[in-house]
Amino acid sequence: MMTPIHADGFEQVALCHDEETGLRSVVVIHDTTLGPALGGVRMHTYPDEDAAVADGMRLAEAMTLKAAAAGLGLGGGWSIMIGDPARHRNEGPLRAHGRALAAFEGRFIPVNDIGTTQADIKVIGRETSPVCAAGDPSPLTALGVLEGIRACLRASGGDGDLAGVRVCVQGVGNVGSALADLLAAEAAELIVADTDPRRADAVAARHGARVVAPEVAPAVACDVLAPCGLGSVVTDETLPLLDCRIIAGGANNVLATPAHAAMLQARGILYAPDFCVNAGGLIFLEEQLLGHDSAHAEARVRQVGVRVAEVIDRSRRMGVSTADAATELARARLRP
Known part of the structure; x- marks a missing residue:
């Protein structure tokens, strides 16, 4: 029914x-x-x-x-x-x-x-068509987040080098663990948290990361907070506790309300809008539907960083939050 x-x-x-x-x-x-x-x-x-x-x-x-912001x-x-x-x-x-x-x-x-x-x-898919089950999008989501983090570091005055950058990955399921692997390969300093202690311990053992409880992850001192689990990470309660300079991760709906974007900006925390920075998996899925190979998909996903940089630049030029800048960019494609 x-x-x-x-x-x-x-x-x-x-x-x-x-x-x-x-x-x-x-x-x-x-x-x-x-x-x-x-x-x-x-x-x-x-x-x-x-x-x-x-x-x-x-x-x-x-x-x-x-999908609109990514040009899909x-x-x-x-x-x-x-x-x-x-x-x-x-x-x-x-x-x-x-x-x-x-x-x-x-x-x-x-x-x-x-x-x-x-x-x-x-x-x-035995009951409906089409379905999208041609490959795991998680590694490509993580790759897009990596490039988004790099764009945020450049926008903050760095050169995009992740060596020694302290990143707290909150949630190390499929996307979070893949992101941790990519960050470790770039010599980032890793902190991990997960509601399943076994997953956090496995990632920590693989990369020598520090494990923290998931409920304290938003308050951990770090350069980048990378939420990769459930949403509503930035709330009225967690906002005053944040001790990072960048938020960029694979989770959806990181902000509990749209108003939190301006609050982050007022605190000097650079927020990469989740629907821009975590678009790599969606790009990969469209590539699968179009029948393109993995090399073509990876090249498109790496452009996530370019789009995040564009959003940050647009935010600064217009004097609005990065979330507002990204939303306007997306809605422009949806207008008739």
Whole structure:
């Protein structure tokens, strides 16, 4: 059963229920002006359906901006399977979610996200088409973040050299661990945090990094805070505790509210807007859909740094936050 939800500024929002499997899911299509909506399939526990809908809407809108800012021919969407991946991620609910997505007739292209895998997307693909499960985008997301960090260092008066730069990677799942590998190869000084201590310890053992508890990561003294887990890292509570000069990471919705961008600027913290700096994975996925090879994809992803530098320059020239500058850049492509 699918229940439509009206939401101003969104093309389609729906709650989906499947009695046979117990699936409860949310599908959001924000904007398809530039092409079909590509979006994650996130499996996560939420206090209620309203919270899941709100998260899906935030993520879908961010995906629209990310695709537009990166110059891609894709729109923005997101979907959420409400549940615990450890208990509910099995064939029945996945196929039921695929049937729900099939009702959107190709306007939504799913890709794995937090709580799902590429294998899960292939199961979903038994019920809907197209799906995007041709390769793990995480390494390319991490590469784009690396180039974005380099652009921020240059904008802060450096030469982009990461040797000795202290970076706190908050969340070392697929993207965060790949970013840690790239940073270690550039001789950065690493601090890592994760809600799963085993993941943090594994990355630390590999690179000699220091491990801190995830709840204290925003307050760690570092040059760069790189959020690579869940969003809402910068909040009213964490903002006064921040002890970094740059924020640039792979997470979506790093700011709890848009107003926090100006607050960071007032504190002298350079923020690389998440939908610009973490666009590498989305670029890679479009490259896969277009049938291009890995070398072509990598070359495009490395341009993330160029786009971040453009946003920073635009922010300074216009006297607005980097988030506002990036948003205007994206919305200009969406205008008829």
